[in-house]
Amino acid sequence: MDDLLLQYRACGAECRDDYLRQVAHDNGLPLAWVRRIADRLGEREDFGALVLICETRQLQGAAECQTWESVGNSETPSDTRREKIFAT
Structure with a gap:
């Protein structure tokens, strides 16, 4: 966790929550959506997949x-995390 805290601070955030607010703001997205x-x-994906x-x-x-709401709530066993995230 210390490594992540250092990364958040390097981005100008005091903690993960501040970082998520920054990502949401920078991309014009709802904070609740970014948090989900x-x-x-x-x-571990805060600086990789989340940003992408x-x-x-x-x-x-x-x-x-x-669109995420309906895809993210899918109960189909064939859905993987990546499929849910990139589905549109």
Whole structure:
């Protein structure tokens, strides 16, 4: 966790929550949406997959964030975490 805290601080955030707010703001996305994605990915992906997903959503338009709700709640066993995240 110390390594992650140092990374958050290197980005100008005091903690993970501050960092998630920054990512949401920088990409014009709802904070609640960014938190849900971050929680599903885990802290180790805060500087990798989370940023990639948020940047992709920013380009597609924040209005499409609602798509995540239906995909993220899918109960099909064939759905993997990555499929859910990148499904549009």
